[in-house]
Amino acid sequence: xxxxxxxxxxxxxxxxxxxxxxxxxxxxxxxxxxxxxxxxxxxxxxxxxxxxxxxxxxxxxxxxxxxxxxxxxxxxxxxxxxxxxxxxxxxxxxxxxxxxxxxxxxxxxxxxxxxxxxxxxxxxxxxxxxxxxxxxxxxxxxxxxxxxxxxxxxxxxxxxxxxxxxxxxxxxxxxxxxxxxxxxxxxxxxxxxxxxxxxxxxxxxxxxxxxxxxxxxxxxxxxxxxxxxxxxxxxxxxxxxxxxxxxxxxxxxxxxxxxxxxxxxxxxxxxxxxxxxxxxxxxxxxxxxxxxxxxxxxxxxxxxxxxxxxxxxxxxxxxxxxxxxxxxxxxxxxxxxxxxxxxxxxxxxxxxxxxxxxxxxxxxxxxxxxxxxxxxxxxxxxxxxxxxxxxxxxxxxxxxxxxxxxxxxxxxxxx
Amino acid sequence: xxxxxxxxxxxxxxxxxxxxxxxxxxxxxxxxxxxxxxxxxxxxxxxxxxxxxxxxxxxxxxxxxxxxxxxxxxxxxxxxxxxx
Numbered sequence: 001x002x003x004x005x006x007x008x009x010x011x012x013x014x015x016x017x018x019x020x021x022x023x024x025x026x027x028x029x030x031x032x033x034x035x036x037x038x039x040x041x042x043x044x045x046x047x048x049x050x051x052x053x054x055x056x057x058x059x060x061x062x063x064x065x066x067x068x069x070x071x072x073x074x075x076x077x078x079x080x081x082x083x084x085x086x087x088x089x090x091x092x093x094x095x096x097x098x099x100x101x102x103x104x105x106x107x108x109x110x111x112x113x114x115x116x117x118x119x120x121x122x123x124x125x126x127x128x129x130x131x132x133x134x135x136x137x138x139x140x141x142x143x144x145x146x147x148x149x150x151x152x153x154x155x156x157x158x159x160x161x162x163x164x165x166x167x168x169x170x171x172x173x174x175x176x177x178x179x180x181x182x183x184x185x186x187x188x189x190x191x192x193x194x195x196x197x198x199x200x201x202x203x204x205x206x207x208x209x210x211x212x213x214x215x216x217x218x219x220x221x222x223x224x225x226x227x228x229x230x231x232x233x234x235x236x237x238x239x240x241x242x243x244x245x246x247x248x249x250x251x252x253x254x255x256x257x258x259x260x261x262x263x264x265x266x267x268x269x270x271x272x273x274x275x276x277x278x279x280x281x282x283x284x285x286x287x288x289x290x291x292x293x294x295x296x297x298x299x300x301x302x303x304x305x306x307x308x309x310x311x312x313x314x315x316x317x318x319x320x321x322x323x324x325x326x327x328x329x330x331x332x333x334x335x336x337x338x339x340x341x342x343x344x345x346x347x348x349x350x351x352x353x354x355x356x357x358x359x360x361x362x363x364x365x366x367x368x369x370x371x372x373x374x375x376x377x378x379x380x381x382x383x384x385x386x387x388x389x390x391x392x393x394x395x396x397x398x399x400x401x402x403x404x405x406x407x408x409x410x411x412x413x414x415x
Numbered sequence: 416x417x418x419x420x421x422x423x424x425x426x427x428x429x430x431x432x433x434x435x436x437x438x439x440x441x442x443x444x445x446x447x448x449x450x451x452x453x454x455x456x457x458x459x460x461x462x463x464x465x466x467x468x469x470x471x472x473x474x475x476x477x478x479x480x481x482x483x484x485x486x487x488x489x490x491x492x493x494x495x496x497x498x499x
Contacts, residue, residue, distance in 0.1 A: 067436030127464055131457035 008177045008258075009415060011251045012090025012239035013351045014082035014188075016063075018054035018232045018338050022085050025057070026338075026348070027355040030363040031383050035216035035337050037230050044196040050208040052215040053194045054232035054339030060192075071132040072145065073110030074192035078235035078344070079142035080149065083186055087150060090239040091251055093184050101154035101182035102146045103173040104237070105165035105189040107343030107402070109139030112195050142190050142235075154182040160343075162402030163303070165189050166236060167346025167410050171260030173240045174410075183245040188347035190235035199231060205270060207307060219340075220367035221304035221333035222311050222379050229305040232339030236347030238354070253415040255354045258292055258395065261285025265405035272310050278407045279303075279317035283397065286409035287321075292395045294325035296413070298386040299362045299396040300377075301353040304333035305340050312372050314399060319376030328389040330362040332380045337366055346400030346408065353396045354412050360386045360394075418470065418496050423489045430465045434458055444486035472496050 013023045018036025020026030029036075036054040045051040060077035061069045069077060083104070087093075113136035120128050135141050140158035147156040155176065159168040166189020173187030202208045209228040211218035219230040240257055263281035267273035287294060300318055304311040311333075319326040334352050341348055356362050362380040371379060378384075388394050393414035400408045428439035435454045448454045454462070463474045466488065472495035474482070482488050 065436070067434070070434070131460040 006178045007243040007256055008174045008240050009243050009246050009256050010238050010254045010354055010412070011093070011241045011246050012086040013254065013354060014085030014089060014237040015235065015348050015351050016056055016058070016060065016078050016081045017234040017341070017348055018056055021058045023351055027352065030334050030337055030352055031361065033337065033364045033366045035366060036232065037215040037218055037339055039212070039215050048196070048199055048203055049210055050199055050203045051212045052209065052218055052230055053199065054230055055194055056234045071136070073113040073136040073141060075106050075110060075190045076136070076142045076145055078192055078233070079104050079190035079237065080145060082188060082190070082235040082237040083146050083149065086186065086237040086239050093239070093241065093251065094249060095184045095245065097151045097153045099154055099183040100150060100152040101156070101173065101176050101185040102143045102152045103157045103159070103169045103176065103185055103187045104143040104146055105159050105169035105343050106139050106142060107160070107162045107165045107191055108193050110137035110141055111193055111198065113137045115195065115197060146186055150186060152186065161406035161408070162404055163340065163342050163345055164400040164402035164406040164408040165343035165346065166348070167350060167398055167400035167408040168406070170238060170240070170257065170347060170350050171262070171408055171410055174257050174260060177240055177242050183242050185240040186237060187240050188235060188237035189343045189345070191342040191344040192233045193342060194231055194233050202231065209306060217367050219306045219336050221302070221306045221336050221365055222315065222371055222375060223368050224370045224372055226306045226308060226311065229307055229335065230339035232341045233344070234341050234348060235344050236351045238347070238350060255357050255412040256415055258411040258413045259286060259290030260408060260410045261287070261289055263407045265407065267405060270403045272313050272401065274313065276313045276317035276320065278405065279314055279399065279401060280321045282407035282409040283318060283321035283399070286397065286411045290411040290413070292411050292413060293392065294322045295328060295389045296392045296395040297322060297325060297329055297397055298388065298394050299353065299356050300329055300331045301349045301356070301396070301398045302331050302333045303399040303401045305335055310401070312375065315375035315377050325389070326377050329377055330380045330384045330386060331377045332362045333365045334363055346398060349400070350398045350410055353398045356386065357394060357396045357412055357414065362386055418493065420489050420493060423470065423492050424485070426469050427466060427485065427488055430462055430469065434461050434465065442485055444484065444489060446485050447483050466492065470496060
């Protein structure tokens with residue numbers, strides 16, 4: 001039973017991304033318009049049409065105890081690093097373990113561990129497989145490890161919805177608290193998929209940018225010269241907390257995690273519905289679920305991945321969902337800098353949206369030299385101040401859409 | 416020439432440090448893997464496989480479950496390497 005009167009707030013944030021090893025560094029890089037996209041130097045890249053990606057700003061194995069790192073997939077390391085940061089940032093909440101939950105998603109899970117294990121199996125036999133192979137490859141591995149790290153016994157969940165996974169995890173976490181199942185939830189998403197198979201597979205579906213000679217200019221959402229997304233990696237985590245619990249310990253509050261909206265395109269397994277109906281529905285449902293009026297919305301961190309099909313449809317869906325209020329909204333795609341973190345994207349971009357709300361500043365969408373016509377919304381090309389349209393609290397939105405037709409929109413408002 | 420108890424202990428200590436992060440000076444013959452060294456059953460499997468490779472002996476699963484202490488492994492490897 002959802003208690004509509006329970007408000008959920010964000011009391012901590014954490015991130016490790018292609019543009020920063022923590023949330024503050026990531027946010028500063030975003031405001032500075034720094035690209036994390038690089039040329040791939042691995043031998044296998046020479047065999048592929050796409051030879052660029054956005055690796056994390058640091059090797060996560062150097063940030064985790066060696067013995068623990070042996071048992072973790074790279075995506076689990078990212079999740080652990082971001083969660084430790086978020087937990088510390090929240091002041092390490094004193095919470096009943098049975099009221100502490102974890103919702104951490106991944107689009108793919110431990111894919112590099114899967115492939116490494118397969119090579120070991122073929123070359124050296126089953127006995128040489130790490131006994132931790134299964135927990136390294138399972139998509140809920142990150143969530144499970146975090147539950148142990150923080151002693152979270154309220155429930156541990158892993159919603160999997162491709163590139164919407166990170167946002168869906170935060171949305172699920174909000175619902176966990178509103179439904180009375182938890183007081184505090186560690187929520188977010190993680191991905192570590194910059195490996196030969198994934199680059200090849202996304203290239204096979206013609207989804208990736210092939211601007212190999214200009215890596216930092218390759219991710220260019222809303223630009224007429226865009227030719228696909230750039231694969232990124234990393235994790236974002238937020239600490240969600242019931243407002244009462246946060247108030248009870250005088251916690252610093254970044255924002256209200258007001259609510260979320262979901263929809264499904266039911267159109268194509270990997271292409272957006274050209275009518276944009278699903279995206280529009282997710283946005284209008286998120287606003288309704290949050291009790292937020294369109295005119296309160298000042299900023300959207302867009303899903304916009306720099307693919308030819310998706311960006312324009314999303315911009316028009318935002319405009320359609322908001323009607324006249326669209327004129328007061330500044331839209332950014334931070335994927336222009338981080339690349340696309342797949343299951344980590346919605347979480348990192350929710351962190352960015354919350355920082356934008358706090359600082360009253362939308363980050364730039366870099367490489368937008370030649371914008372598409374008729375987008376119907378303003379796209380920030382430089383850091384852009386956010387202004388309230390009235391006396392109501394300001395609100396920001398994160399859009400995340402995934403293969404399979406998943407659309408998730410999450411709303412954050414002033415505390 | 417048979418491997419000595421000291422050599423087995425030294426080799427085993429290296430393996431346990433690598434896999435479980437237990438410093439070599441804590442790996443003494445009387446210690447139990449689970450209670451004293453805080454090594455779980457999955458890591459124990461990894462240690463056993465590494466020990467098989469290092470000492471050239473087989474440690475079947477039904478034997479592994481009886482190896483509770485560091486001395487148990489030293490004795491087992493000592494016996495198995497003599498008979499091998």
